[in-house]
Amino acid sequence: MQLTLRIQRFNPRRDERPYYREYTIEADAMERVLDALNTVKWEQDGTLTYRRSCGHGVCGSDAMRINGRNRLACKALVRDHAPRITIEPMLGFRVLKDLVVDMEPFFEKYRQIKPYLINDDEPGETERLQSPEERHRYDEGTKCILCGACTTACPPFWVNPGFLGPATLVNAHRFVFDSRDRAASQRLEALTSRNGVWRCRTVFNCTEACPRDIEITRLIEDLKRGLLFDKM
Numbered sequence: 591m592q593l594t595l596r597i598q599r600f601n602p603r604r605d606e607r608p609y610y611r612e613y614t615i616e617a618d619a620m621e622r623v624l625d626a627l628n629t630v631k632w633e634q635d636g637t638l639t640y641r642r643s644c645g646h647g648v649c650g651s652d653a654m655r656i657n658g659r660n661r662l663a664c665k666a667l668v669r670d671h672a673p674r675i676t677i678e679p680m681l682g683f684r685v686l687k688d689l690v691v692d693m694e695p696f697f698e699k700y701r702q703i704k705p706y707l708i709n710d711d712e713p714g715e716t717e718r719l720q721s722p723e724e725r726h727r728y729d730e731g732t733k734c735i736l737c738g739a740c741t742t743a744c745p746p747f748w749v750n751p752g753f754l755g756p757a758t759l760v761n762a763h764r765f766v767f768d769s770r771d772r773a774a775s776q777r778l779e780a781l782t783s784r785n786g787v788w789r790c791r792t793v794f795n796c797t798e799a800c801p802r803d804i805e806i807t808r809l810i811e812d813l814k815r816g817l818l819f820d821k822m
């Protein structure tokens with residue numbers, strides 16, 4: 591089929607403001623939007639810039655707005671968006687070039703909640719054991735690939751870029767409810783700060799945007815309940 595890609599372009603060294611450029615290509619309906627971007631880059635315009643790596647929804651590097659919604663380009667099929675696809679960078683982050691945004695503020699917040707297992711107890715002879723029920727408690731959050739699609743779909747984040755955001759809160763959930771972890775109290779300062787979990791207004795945009803189908807809003811509500819009822 592004939593496919594038109596309307597892509598937001600911006601080179602801060604040259605352009606005063608972003609603009610849109612259209613490309614028409616031949617594409618198969620079952621191709622992914624990432625394939626269509628590759629066709630443009632490899633056959634029409636090598637200056638087009640975007641991130642991608644795994645190509646299979648694992649690395650999280652190609653999150654972008656596809657017809658107005660945050661998607662991974664490698665998981666979005668052409669047939670679901672054709673014949674005309676508008677592609678833009680995620681909202682709320684500084685655009686470095688075309689579809690590439692500066693993710694450093696995102697990861698800076700992620701680091702605030704200490705996203706790793708902390709346990710200074712003397713380890714036993716074997717691994718730290720955990721029951722299937724204890725593992726299930728935080729299982730949902732382990733699916734996060736840190737693509738940023740949820741955080742940049744979140745209205746409270748748009749109006750307050752200091753908000754930790756859904757992705758960071760999902761990862762906080764993953765560790766504070768891990769029975770092997772001993773550092774929930776160390777994470778409380780960030781979680782209860784003015785930019786912490788209470789900034790969430792339960793909009794559900796994050797859940798809709800997540801390419802891994804994580805029930806993000808439910809996990810954030812779980813965190814809030816844990817804080818309110820001292821379950822951490």
Ligand code: FES
Binds near residue numbers: 645646647652662664
């Ligand atoms: S390229 Fe890795 S998630 Fe899409």
